[in-house]
Amino acid sequence: MKFSNGFWLNREGVASFSPEEVYSTSVKGNVITLNTPTHKINHRGDTLQGPNITIKISSPIPDVIRVQSFHYMGIVDRGPKFEINNCTDTKFDIVEDETTIKLTSGNLNVKIDKKKWKMEFLNKEERLTYSGWRDLSYVKENFRGIAYDKGALEDTYMREQLNLSVGELIYGLGERFTPFVKNGQTVETWNEDGGTSGEQSYKSIPFYISNKGYGVFVNSSDKVSFEVGTDKVTKVQFAVPGESLDYFIINGPSMKEVLERYTTLTGKPALPPAWSFGLWLTTSFTTNYDEETVTSFVDGMAERDLPLHVFHFDCFWMKDFNWTDLEWDSRVFPDPEGMLKRLKEKGLRICVWINPYIAQESSMFQEGMDNGYLIKRPNGDVWQWDMWQPGMAIVDFTNPAACRWFADKLEALLDMGVDCFKTDFGERIPTEVTYFDGSDPVKMHNYYTYLYNKVVFDVLEKKRGKDEAVLFARSATVGGQQFPVHWGGDCSANYESMAESLRGGLSLTMSGFGFWSHDIGGFESTSTEDVYKRWAAFGLLSSHSRLHGSSSYRVPWLYGEEAVDVVRHFTKLKASLMPYIFNEAYKTSKTGIPSMRSMVLEFQDDPAIGYLDRQYMFGDSILVAPIFNEQGVANYYLPKGTWTNFFTGEKVDGGSWRKETHDYMSIPLMVRPNSIIAVGSENRKSDYDFAQDVTLKVYELEEGKGASATVRSMNSEVALEVSAMLSKGEITIDAKGVGKPWSLVLVGVQNVEVVEGGSFVIEGSDTKIFPSSNVGKLVIKLK
Numbered sequence: 165m166k167f168s169n170g171f172w173l174n175r176e177g178v179a180s181f182s183p184e185e186v187y188s189t190s191v192k193g194n195v196i197t198l199n200t201p202t203h204k205i206n207h208r209g210d211t212l213q214g215p216n217i218t219i220k221i222s223s224p225i226p227d228v229i230r231v232q233s234f235h236y237m238g239i240v241d242r243g244p245k246f247e248i249n250n251c252t253d254t255k256f257d258i259v260e261d262e263t264t265i266k267l268t269s270g271n272l273n274v275k276i277d278k279k280k281w282k283m284e285f286l287n288k289e290e291r292l293t294y295s296g297w298r299d300l301s302y303v304k305e306n307f308r309g310i311a312y313d314k315g316a317l318e319d320t321y322m323r324e325q326l327n328l329s330v331g332e333l334i335y336g337l338g339e340r341f342t343p344f345v346k347n348g349q350t351v352e353t354w355n356e357d358g359g360t361s362g363e364q365s366y367k368s369i370p371f372y373i374s375n376k377g378y379g380v381f382v383n384s385s386d387k388v389s390f391e392v393g394t395d396k397v398t399k400v401q402f403a404v405p406g407e408s409l410d411y412f413i414i415n416g417p418s419m420k421e422v423l424e425r426y427t428t429l430t431g432k433p434a435l436p437p438a439w440s441f442g443l444w445l446t447t448s449f450t451t452n453y454d455e456e457t458v459t460s461f462v463d464g465m466a467e468r469d470l471p472l473h474v475f476h477f478d479c480f481w482m483k484d485f486n487w488t489d490l491e492w493d494s495r496v497f498p499d500p501e502g503m504l505k506r507l508k509e510k511g512l513r514i515c516v517w518i519n520p521y522i523a524q525e526s527s528m529f530q531e532g533m534d535n536g537y538l539i540k541r542p543n544g545d546v547w548q549w550d551m552w553q554p555g556m557a558i559v560d561f562t563n564p565a566a567c568r569w570f571a572d573k574l575e576a577l578l579d580m581g582v583d584c585f586k587t588d589f590g591e592r593i594p595t596e597v598t599y600f601d602g603s604d605p606v607k608m609h610n611y612y613t614y615l616y617n618k619v620v621f622d623v624l625e626k627k628r629g630k631d632e633a634v635l636f637a638r639s640a641t642v643g644g645q646q647f648p649v650h651w652g653g654d655c656s657a658n659y660e661s662m663a664e665s666l667r668g669g670l671s672l673t674m675s676g677f678g679f680w681s682h683d684i685g686g687f688e689s690t691s692t693e694d695v696y697k698r699w700a701a702f703g704l705l706s707s708h709s710r711l712h713g714s715s716s717y718r719v720p721w722l723y724g725e726e727a728v729d730v731v732r733h734f735t736k737l738k739a740s741l742m743p744y745i746f747n748e749a750y751k752t753s754k755t756g757i758p759s760m761r762s763m764v765l766e767f768q769d770d771p772a773i774g775y776l777d778r779q780y781m782f783g784d785s786i787l788v789a790p791i792f793n794e795q796g797v798a799n800y801y802l803p804k805g806t807w808t809n810f811f812t813g814e815k816v817d818g819g820s821w822r823k824e825t826h827d828y829m830s831i832p833l834m835v836r837p838n839s840i841i842a843v844g845s846e847n848r849k850s851d852y853d854f855a856q857d858v859t860l861k862v863y864e865l866e867e868g869k870g871a872s873a874t875v876r877s878m879n880s881e882v883a884l885e886v887s888a889m890l891s892k893g894e895i896t897i898d899a900k901g902v903g904k905p906w907s908l909v910l911v912g913v914q915n916v917e918v919v920e921g922g923s924f925v926i927e928g929s930d931t932k933i934f935p936s937s938n939v940g941k942l943v944i945k946l947k
Contacts, residue, residue: 165389165403166350167303167323168396179307180323181215181235182298186278189265194256195222196267200281202302213310215302224250227270227415228425229285230383233322235302236407242604244385244562244611246642248429272415285378285413292378292415299325303403322409325399332376333774334392334400335764338369339640339652339672341664344762344777346372351390355591355610355639359688360655360664366591367640367650368610369675371426372400375764375774377416379426384410385611385641386604405606419768420757426676427756431646433678434621435753436708438746438878439513440584440634440649442473442850443735444710448717449478449687454496455503461719462510468728470720471735471848475507476515476586476636476712487553488519489526490573504581511849514582515636518574519589520616524548524555528573532557537566539597547597558593561615562608563600571623578627585624590616590639613639621647631880636681636710645756648679649708657686657713659792662699666790667777669706673758673765679749680760681708685723690716694794696723697730697828702790704734705782705831707749707760730828736847743842743854743875748783750880759783767803776801779832785839785863786810789832798824798832805837806864813912813929815864835911837864840873840888855883855904863911865890875901897942899935908933908942915947 169175183200190197198219205211220232257268265276273286284294305319328334334346341360342349351363358364370382372390382388384404391401402411412429416422427433445461447453458475465472483493492500504514522528522538532538532546538557539547548555560566574585590613595605603611617637624633637650644650652668655661669680684703685696690713700720703709711718711731720731738745745759752759759782763773766781779789779800787807789800802818809816810833816822824832835841845857855875865871867890875884884901886908897908910916910931916924920943922935935942 165321166391166395167321167403177306178303180298180301180303181217182301183217183219183281185281186265186276189260191258194254195220196258196265198265198276215310217300217302221267221274223254223256223267223269224248224412225254225425225428226251227272227421228429229267229269229272229274229413230410231283231413232408232410233300233324234408235320235322236317239317239407242602244603244607246383246385246430246611248383249431270415271417272413274413287377287415287417292376292413293326293329293374295324295326299399302407317407320407321403321405322407323401323403324409324411325396325401326380328393328398328400329376332374333764334372334374335674335762336369336372336379336671337390338365338675339367339650339668340365341668344667344670345775346390346392348394349392350394351392353388353390353610355593355613355641357589357591360653360661360668366638366653367644367672367675367677369640369642369672370402371642371675373419373422373674375419375768377418377422377768379414379416379422381412381414381426381429381642382410383412385607387606387610419765420755423674423676423756423758423765427645430676431643432756433645433648433753434633435631435750435880436634436648436679437632438742438851439473439849440708441742441745441749442709442739443471443704443731444474444476444515444636444708444712445472445719446476446710446712447478447480448713448715450480450715451717453480458503458507461717462507462512464719464721466510468721468732470728470732471739472512473850474513474515474584476517476710478517478586478712481516485523485525485554487523487526488521489523489528490518490577491527501580508581513584515584515586516577516582517586517588518620519587520559520561520570521552521556521589522559523553524557529555529557532559532566532569535565535569536560536600537563537569539594539599541596542598547594549594551592552589559616560600561612561619562603566600567619571619574620574623575627578623583628584634584636585620586636587617587620588638610641614641614643617644617647640677645677648677649681650677650679651708651710652680652682654687654714655683657689657691657695659695659698661686662695662702662790663778663792666702666780669760670762670777670780673761676756678752678756678758679707680758681706681710683712684710685713685718687712687714689714691723692794693723693727696720697727698791700727700731701734701828701831702788704731704738705788705833707745709735709738726828733829739850740844740847741841742846742850742852743844743858744783744785744873746854746878747842747874747876750876763801763803770803772801773803785836785841787832787834787836789834791826791831796826796828798822798826800832802834807834807836808863808911809833810835810841815912835863838866838869838871839863840871840886842873842875851878853877853904855902855906857904858884858906859909860886860906861909861911862888862895865895867891893946895944895946897935897944899939899942901939903938905938906935908935910944913946917945917947919944
């Protein structure tokens with residue numbers, strides 16, 4: 165939202181009031197309160213009228229500073245409010261003299277000029293950003309003067325403008341399919357069901373992160389308007405409707421540390437179960453299907469040696485015109501419990517599609533209306549419209565009884581044999597309504613998805629246990645990262661949409677989300693065989709992998725026999741990488757650093773990577789560069805160091821761009837120097853004993869630098885820890901764990917002379933080492 169007319173003026177009818185000085189301060193507990201008049205106080209008479217802005221500064225956790233600004237403090241906040249984790253014992257030092265106030269939390273300082281308003285945020289003594297003259301403002305549209313305004317609350321906003329330095333780049337703000345770098349964009353956090361081709365977003369997150377090593381979280385579920393270098397090219401402006409503004413400055417100094425602290429505030433991602441990392445196949449959306457169709461797909465995958473882990477039933481598992489009633493359509497599935505049993509005997513997990521919209525024809529509609537479980541209009545009528553389902557209503561998840569009602573119906577499905585839910589929709593939430601708990605309906609528009617997905621996730625944790633719950637969710641808000649997995653929504657079946665999907669995923673993972681997926685081959689229309697095969701490689705090197713479409717099936721053999729080979733190849737590759745992938749996922753659940761991440765997050769100090777949005781890191785050590793053209797050409801950048809092609813073992817010097825041509829069985833899959841990749845003994849499933857006969861592949865050790873790997877069991881316990889160090893012609897390997905057999909491969913190393921504590925054999929360009937003991941030390945002497 166732009167309020168300015170050039171540098172000096174506001175738009176016509178807009179008045180803005182900004183702090184001129186700090187008139188007085190008070191400290192209570194861990195909060196300092198500043199009284200800041202919006203005009204200079206030269207004598208007593210200047211104190212007779214406002215407006216004034218009251219500013220409260222505190223620190224919820226170390227290296228995070230909270231700034232709350234108020235015009236009128238008497239406004240009742242009816243919620244909803246994001247759940248923020250606060251440490252009650254955060255040390256927050258305050259030093260004040262005649263001209264300056266300095267507040268310190270960890271290494272983060274805020275320095276305030278009392279005489280000429282300025283608020284600077286510093287990492288130790290290095291300035292990150294600042295708010296200066298006319299930046300923090302109370303803004304009034306259609307302003308006629310204080311005497312004539314009579315305290316009216318319409319058309320009021322609180323605005324902040326934080327400085328952008330030269331070369332500073334901004335990322336995040338949720339799942340955005342527009343350019344990855346947000347500089348030059350206007351972004352409004354307002355969830356919408358708009359696909360992947362425009363500026364609308366299913367997952368709007370009022371949090372951004374800077375390549376300078378700090379983040380900003382605006383604590384509002386309302387529509388927050390961000391102007392990233394647009395209204396003022398040297399400012400990030402954010403504005404919220406109303407009389408107050410609440411934001412957090414989050415220190416790094418690394419971008420990874422920013423995400424760690426942001427997810428400490430708003431919640432860490434849960435760890436998805438190991439089986440969920442395997443291949444998912446669905447019925448697709450509007451296609452015709454019954455048990456015979458489903459069985460033919462499942463058997464067809466098995467006959468073609470295509471490992472399948474999850475089967476998903478989309479909307480029409482329920483009767484048409486009845487979505488959502490959470491009941492199987494008996495005309496199509498007369499024996500659902502028996503069918504699920506038969507599918508699970510084939511080794512599959514089962515997912516079904518749900519949403520919070522209740523059609524008038526649904527058996528749940530009357531029940532929900534009679535018991536007050538549905539969102540209402542201000543006059544007490546149930547809110548309904550004809551979009552998506554005729555006469556549909558929406559569950560009111562602010563009503564605890566409605567939550568229990570909805571959860572009970574999900575529990576019945578879990579008892580029948582369902583393992584997880586695709587939580588679709590939750591974006592088109594009306595605002596001219598009332599809620600059971602009295603929440604502000606405008607603020608509930610974005611927040612609704614949190615309540616919806618939490619209810620479903622809680623049911624899964626209750627019935628299946630912690631670390632066994634997983635969703636396939638489309639909508640999200642702040643805190644939604646705690647309920648993985650999220651997918652990118654309705655993309656088209658072409659390369660452009662494949663690229664925009666990746667942009668959206670990288671944007672989301674820069675916003676605190678740890679796991680992300682997308683529809684392999686695209687959702688809308690039917691892709692060419694070429695696009696399908698390239699997308700399969702990309703999809704099976706994402707955290708979660710699903711074949712799903714709209715009006716056509718996505719089984720590989722419909723796209724040619726080579727597509728079958730491609731899906732088989734990359735499905736088995738991913739399964740074999742599960743010891744590595746699952747440990748990376750575990751780290752994500754503890755740190756909040758995404759398992760699938762942008763290059764800038766991993767290589768923040770490399771000036772060449774700021775805009776890279778067509779490649780990514782899959783965990784700490786593996787770089788993936790999907791191919792987006794029918795020529796099979798990959799253009800990608802390798803940071804400095806000697807990287808190794810995972811497939812061929814070729815070593816490549818980084819610090820430069822690469823241009824390569826790949827067949828369908830290949831993709832740029834490059835391993836970072838000083839890495840150990842744990843490769844499992846199984847390639848047909850994603851849930852197995854990762855430590856049993858695991859192979860640890862050691863890549864390009866540099867003198868004096870160490871590498872390490874951890875292999876976990878499926879219940880997250882450490883099964884094996886291995887470290888490697890090259891020093892003066894010797895590689896020392898230390899292994900600790902439960903003692904299961906393992907082996908080591910020195911990739912691209914042939915000059916081994918002797919192995920103390922084991923034996924070795926040269927295999928091609930590599931050396932394979934077999935330890936005499938499954939724990940302890942190996943010393944590898946090189947020629």
